[in-house]
Structure formats: C-alpha cells, structure tokens
Amino acid sequence: MADSIVSGNPYYLVLSVIIMCFASYTMLNMVEQLQPKRRMYGFNWIIGGASVYGLGLWTMHVVSLLASDYRMVMDWSMLLVLVVCAIIVYSSLLVLKKQELVRGRYLFSALLMALGSTMLQYISMLSESVVILQMNWPLFWLSFGVGFAGAYLAFYWLDSKSPYYKFKSCVSLGLSNMAIHQIGMHALKIEYDNILSTDLLNEYLLLLAFLLGLSTLIILSFSLTTWLASNKYSQIDERYKLLVENSMDTIALISDDKWEFMNRAGLRMFEAQSETVLMGQSVYVLLAPQHHDEMRAWLAAGQDNEAVPVKPLELQWLSIQGTLLHTEMVSASSTFSGKQIKQVIIRDISERKKNEELLINSEKLYVAGQLAAGIAHEIRNPLTSLKGFLQLIASGRGNSSNFYDIMKSELIRIESIVSELLMLSKPQVYEFVHKDSRQIMADTVNLLETQAILHNVMIEFHSDYRPLWVLGVENQLKQVFINVLKNAIEAMHNGGVVTITMSLEEESAVLIRIQDEGSGIPDEQLAKIGQPFYTTKDKGTGLGLMVTYKIIDNHQGRISAESKLGVGTTFVIQLPYKEIAVAKAEESDFAL
Numbered sequence: 001m002a003d004s005i006v007s008g009n010p011y012y013l014v015l016s017v018i019i020m021c022f023a024s025y026t027m028l029n030m031v032e033q034l035q036p037k038r039r040m041y042g043f044n045w046i047i048g049g050a051s052v053y054g055l056g057l058w059t060m061h062v063v064s065l066l067a068s069d070y071r072m073v074m075d076w077s078m079l080l081v082l083v084v085c086a087i088i089v090y091s092s093l094l095v096l097k098k099q100e101l102v103r104g105r106y107l108f109s110a111l112l113m114a115l116g117s118t119m120l121q122y123i124s125m126l127s128e129s130v131v132i133l134q135m136n137w138p139l140f141w142l143s144f145g146v147g148f149a150g151a152y153l154a155f156y157w158l159d160s161k162s163p164y165y166k167f168k169s170c171v172s173l174g175l176s177n178m179a180i181h182q183i184g185m186h187a188l189k190i191e192y193d194n195i196l197s198t199d200l201l202n203e204y205l206l207l208l209a210f211l212l213g214l215s216t217l218i219i220l221s222f223s224l225t226t227w228l229a230s231n232k233y234s235q236i237d238e239r240y241k242l243l244v245e246n247s248m249d250t251i252a253l254i255s256d257d258k259w260e261f262m263n264r265a266g267l268r269m270f271e272a273q274s275e276t277v278l279m280g281q282s283v284y285v286l287l288a289p290q291h292h293d294e295m296r297a298w299l300a301a302g303q304d305n306e307a308v309p310v311k312p313l314e315l316q317w318l319s320i321q322g323t324l325l326h327t328e329m330v331s332a333s334s335t336f337s338g339k340q341i342k343q344v345i346i347r348d349i350s351e352r353k354k355n356e357e358l359l360i361n362s363e364k365l366y367v368a369g370q371l372a373a374g375i376a377h378e379i380r381n382p383l384t385s386l387k388g389f390l391q392l393i394a395s396g397r398g399n400s401s402n403f404y405d406i407m408k409s410e411l412i413r414i415e416s417i418v419s420e421l422l423m424l425s426k427p428q429v430y431e432f433v434h435k436d437s438r439q440i441m442a443d444t445v446n447l448l449e450t451q452a453i454l455h456n457v458m459i460e461f462h463s464d465y466r467p468l469w470v471l472g473v474e475n476q477l478k479q480v481f482i483n484v485l486k487n488a489i490e491a492m493h494n495g496g497v498v499t500i501t502m503s504l505e506e507e508s509a510v511l512i513r514i515q516d517e518g519s520g521i522p523d524e525q526l527a528k529i530g531q532p533f534y535t536t537k538d539k540g541t542g543l544g545l546m547v548t549y550k551i552i553d554n555h556q557g558r559i560s561a562e563s564k565l566g567v568g569t570t571f572v573i574q575l576p577y578k579e580i581a582v583a584k585a586e587e588s589d590f591a592l
Contacts, residue, residue, distance in 0.1 A: 013178070016063040021174035023056020028158055028169055030225075031093055046097075048225070050090035054082050055214075057120055057177060064181050081123050088116035096155055106155050114147035117177050121184045132191035139187030143180045150176020250327075250346035255339055257282055257299065269348050271319040288316035298331065299342055314349075326353040382410035434580050437468045437477065437510050438502055444481040445500070448489065456495030459485075463502040468510045471578035472555045483548045484514050484571050491518030491569065504577060512573040520565040529561050 027049040058078070092112035095105055121143070126133075154169035162168075244251050250266030252259060259278045262270075270286060272278050284292055298313055312328040319325060331344045389403045445459055452459050470477070488498045496517035505511040521529070529545060552559045556576055563569040 012063050012066050016060040016181075017174050017178050019063060020056055020060040020177050021170045023052050023059075024154070024173035025166065025170040026056075027053040027089075027093075028154070028166055031096070031158075046090055046093045049093060050086045053089050054086040054116070054120070057085065057117060058082055058124070060177060061121060061124055061181055064178070068185065078124060081120055085116045085120045088112055088119065092116065092151075106152055106159075109155055110148050110152035113151035114144055114180075117147045117151075117180050118144050118184070121180050122188055125184075125188060125190060132189070134189035136187040136189070139183055143183035143187060146179045146183065147176050150179075250344075250348075252344050252346065254283055254299065254342040254344060257284065259283060260341060266346065269319070269325065269346070270317070271321045271323065277320060286317050286319070288318065291315045298329075301331075301333075312347075324350070326350045379414055382414050385410050432471050432473060434469050434471055434578060435474050435477070437470045437512070437575065438463045440474055440477050441481055441500065441502060441512070444478055444485060448482065448485050451486070452489050452498070455489050455492065457489050457492055457498060458496075459498045459500065461500045463500075464504050466504060468502055468504060469577060469579050470510055470555070470575045472575070476551045477555070477575075480548045480551050480573070481514075483545060484573075487545070488514055488516035488518070488569070488571075491516050493518075496568075505574070508577055510575045510577050512575070513570055514573075515568060515570040517568045520567055521561070521563040521569055522565065526561055526563050 030049040030052070031046065058081075089112070092109045095112065096109040098105055118140075122140075150172045154172040157165045157169045157172070244263050247263060247265055250269050251263045252266050253261040258280055262275060262278055267275060267278070270278060283295065287295055294313065295315065312330050315327050315329055317325040317327060326349050328347045328349050329344055331342050334341055334343055386407055389407050393403060441461070441463070445461055449459065485498065485500075492498075498517075499513075499515045501511075501513040501515075503511050549559055552573060552575075558574045560572050561569060562572065
C-alpha cells in the first residue's frame with residue numbers, strides 16, 4: 001500500500017462527504033420522530049436510523065477508496081460488518097434517548113458512535129489475502145478521537161435546538177467520518193498476497209453495484225419515510241399551535257411545583273413580558289397564600305391512586321404587576337420525558353366575579369327596596385289610624401275611652417309586624433329538641449278549634465299510629481301549623497272541611513298535608529306564595545307565610561303548595577324524621 005497522500009479525482013471525496021452528511025441528516029431526522037409513549041414505534045425509528053447511517057458510512061468508505069490509490073476489498077463479509085456497525089450505532093442512539101442519563105449520555109453515545117465508525121473503516125480493509133499488517137496506533141487513536149469529538153458535537157447540537165442545529169450536526173458527523181477514513185488509510189499498512197486481476201475487479205464491481213444499489217434504495221426509502229413523517233408532525237404542530245397558543249384560556253404544564261410551559265394567553269393573564277419570567281418558578285410565588293394548602297392537595301391528586309378532582313378549583317392569583325386575578329382551574333396528570341407532570345387549564349373569571357358582585361348588590365338593593373316599601377305600606381295604615389284618633393282626642397270630640405282599645409289593637413298590629421321582620425332578618429339561636437309532631441299539631445288544632453267553629457269549618461285530623469319524631473323548636477313549628485291552618489280556615493268563606501293528614505314517609509321524613517275546600521289559587525299567584533308582603537287576603541301582610549317558609553327551611557324541611565280552582569288548596573310539609581333510642585322504646589301517650 002502506498003504511503004503518499006490521497007490522490008485521485010477530488011470529486012469523489014466531495015461526493016463521499018455529501019453522501020455521509022445526507023445519511024447523517026436522515027438518521028438525525030428519524031431520531032427526532034421518536035414518541036416516548038409508543039415504544040415499538042420508537043424502536044423502528046432507531047433501527048431505521050442506525051441502518052441508514054451504517055449504509056451511508058460504508059458507501060462513503062467505498063467512494064473515498066475510488067478517489068485514492070488504495071486497494072478496495074469487496075466480499076460478502078462486508079454484510080456482517082454492516083450489521084455489527086448498525087447494532088453499535090443503534091446502541092449509541094438508544095443511549096442518547098435515555099433521559100435518565102442526564103450528564104453521561106452524550107459521552108457514552110459519542111464513544112459508541114466513534115467505535116462503530118472506526119470499526120467499519122479498519123475491518124472493511126481486511127480480507128483473507130492479507131500477508132502484512134501494520135498499525136500506527138497514535139494515528140489510530142487520533143482517528144478515534146476525531147470521530148468521538150464529531151459525534152459529541154453532533155449530539156450536543158441536536159439537543160440544544162440552536163439555529164441550524166440539524167445542519168451543524170450532520171456536517172459534524174460527515175466531516176469527522178471523512179477524517180476517520182483519511183487518517184485510517186495512513187494508520188493501517190496492508191500488503192495482500194494476490195493482485196487485483198480483471199476477473200477479481202469485475203467481481204468487486206458487481207458486488208459493489210449490488211450493495212450501492214441496495215444502500216441507495218434503503219437510504220432513499222427511509223428518507224422518504226422521514227420526510228412524510230416530518231410533514232405529518234408539522235401538521236400536528238400547526239394544530240397544536242391553533243389549539244394551545246391561540247386558546248383564550250391559560251394552558252400550562254406544572255412539574256415539581258414549577259411552571260414548565262405556558263401559552264400566550266397565560267403570559268397575558270399574568271402580565272409577563274416573556275416566558276422566561278415564569279418558566280422554572282414555583283407556582284406558589286403568584287398564588288394567594290390562603291390557597292397554598294389547597295393547591296398542594298390538588299397537585300397531589302391522581303398520584304398514589306388518589307382520586308382526581310372533577311370540579312374546577314377556584315383560586316386567586318397575583319399577576320407580575322400585582323393585579324388580583326380570580327380563576328377556575330382544572331387539571332389532568334400525565335408524564336413527559338419520564339417525569340410526572342400536571343396539565344392545567346386556568347380560566348380568568350375576574351370579570352365574572354365583578355358582574356356577580358354587582359348582581360348580588362343589585363338584588364340586595366331590590367330586596368331592601370321591596371322590604372322598605374312593604375314596611376311603609378303595612379305600618380302606615382295603623383299609624384294613620386293612630387294619628388286620627390289622637391287628633392280626635394285632642395279636639396275633645398267623641399268618646400275617648402272607646403278610642404283606646406282601637407289604638408291599642410293598632411299598636412299590637414305594628415308590634416307583630418316588627419316581630420315577624422326581626423325573625424326574618426336577625427339570626428336567632430334556638431335549642432332543637434326531639435318532639436312528637438302529632439302532639440304539636442293536636443295542640444294547634446285545639447287552639448284554633450273555636451275560630452274554626454266561628455267560620456263554620458270542621459277540622460278532620462288523621463295521623464299515623466306511631467310517634468312522628470322531629471328535631472326542632474316546638475313554638476316555631478306550632479307557629480307554622482297556626483299560619484297554614486288559619487289561612488285554610490279563612491280561605492273557606494262559606495264553611496267546609498280542613499283535612500290534616502300526618503304520616504311517616506319511608507322511615508326518613510314526616511309528611512304533613514293540610515287541605516282546604518276553598519276557591520283555590522291561580523297558578524300565577526301560587527308561584528309567588530312565600531314572597532315578602534305578597535298576600536291574597538284583603539287585610540294580610542304577606543309575612544305569615546314568609547315566616548313559615550323560613551322556619552321550615554331552618555328545620556331542614558320542605559314546604560310546597562298545590563291548588564285547583566274551585567276545589568281547594570293543599571299545603572305539603574316535609575320534616576326530617578329524627579327517631580331517638582329512648583323514644584323508640586317508649587309508647588306514646590297521644591290519643592287521636
């Protein structure tokens with residue numbers, strides 16, 4: 001073998017560098033298509049990339065030999081060399097994609113890549129006809145070092161995503177492998193026991209044509225596959241930008257309680273000039289302190305088989321500029337690059353909160369206005385009467401002794417209105433005790449029996465044979481029964497029957513039905529029953545039923561009204577059944 005420098009057509013050298021750069025670019029492009037969640041899919045990409053790189057390496061070696069005076073060795077053992085080289089390159093790419101090896105993966109990947117390149121360079125020049133073999137070890141290690149440096153720079157640029165990173169990576173691999181080839185031809189001195197005859201050359205050329213055609217076909221097919229995959233993922237990337245970057249809500253990734261990603265809507269919401277202001281910072285920096293524990297529990301949900309909350313979480317944040325933000329947040333657990341992350345969607349509801357507050361204030365003013373108008377209307381009439389009687393007394397006209405009884409009744413009326421208003425507006429503290437609701441109703445019936453007789457009304461009382469225990473305030477429940485029964489009696493101007501039915505409903509509720517035979521209430525009026533100062537009676541205040549509804553609500557019960565014109569009205573009251581151990585063993589003394 002000659003000791004002179006490379007001679008021959010320089011276009012072959014340029015062609016070999018282009019072939020190597022093209023194979024490197026195809027391999028790097030295929031490696032970038034890896035999907036962490038699709039292992040078999042990623043395995044195919046790595047196998048394809050390693051095969052393309054090995055074929056490109058061998059093709060560069062053959063074309064470079066054509067540009068030199070060195071003898072070219074061609075036999076079927078080259079297939080074994082290519083397979084071994086592809087396995088080493090595959091191992092190198094596999095190590096490169098191991099995110100767990102944060103610091104050492106570039107080093108190990110570059111060592112394996114340099115090993116595969118130098119192995120193919122030196123072993124491909126050996127054959128059975130070798131008689132003299134000399135190795136210049138300093139040059140050998142120099143070629144290995146050049147290959148290692150080129151591979152390390154290529155992998156570093158590939159992960160850095162710097163401008164033109166893929167171009168720089170493939171050029172680094174192409175030039176370093178060409179350098180390995182050129183240094184290797186000087187490091188290895190070989191003499192063969194046979195000469196390159198015409199028949200042997202023809203055999204080499206046939207094998208070379210086959211292998212070159214095969215390698216070209218494989219490289220082009222993988223290049224086409226890579227181009228199609230890149231085009232597909234570019235479309236997916238465009239959809240991602242449309243869905244994520246143009247979203248009106250904040251879409252972000254949280255890992256280890258720190259922001260990993262945030263779209264443009266999130267940067268605008270937090271008034272950040274760029275993503276570098278927030279990325280890598282703790283989520284608790286801008287979160288209101290009262291929500292820190294809630295946020296920790298939320299982020300921990302979904303891990304260790306914990307249930308993931310399905311309802312949005314309301315949180316308060318502070319923007320970079322100090323603006324208070326009211327938000328709703330939903331999240332989902334996922335993994336990215338082997339790490340546990342939280343995908344969150346945050347919606348700014350500050351404007352909605354302001355509108356809700358304005359609406360609540362408006363409703364408060366409306367209710368206050370209604371209440372003031374009702375109070376003025378209800379109290380003005382007795383005050384007018386009192387004023388008139390005082391004027392009559394002052395003038396000395398009429399029998400003043402008769403006026404005092406009327407004035408006293410008007411004052412009592414004003415006092416009752418004020419008392420009912422205080423019950424509605426001012427929270428009261430009562431002691432709830434177990435009572436038999438049948439006994440409370442019986443006392444109420446006895447109390448109103450005289451009034452019922454005066455109105456020519458009969459009261460029929462039907463009750464369950466068992467005690468109907470409720471937990472409540474006896475006087476308040478009696479007030480409820482009085483209000484409803486009085487309305488039923490007064491609704492029947494020509495007399496009739498008021499039917500009271502009390503029963504236990506599925507061992508969970510006491511059901512009370514009070515039915516009259518009055519003229520009934522129209523649907524539009526029935527819907528307003530229980531509203532402040534709404535009444536169907538000529539001299540009613542509308543506060544009686546309002547107080548009734550309030551008391552039933554305080555006892556965790558329900559009250560409703562059913563009515564048919566010309567048939568009558570039925571009030572249905574449901575109270576929770578609260579049986580106690582002592583009461584369960586006692587026999588009730590109540591007799592119907």
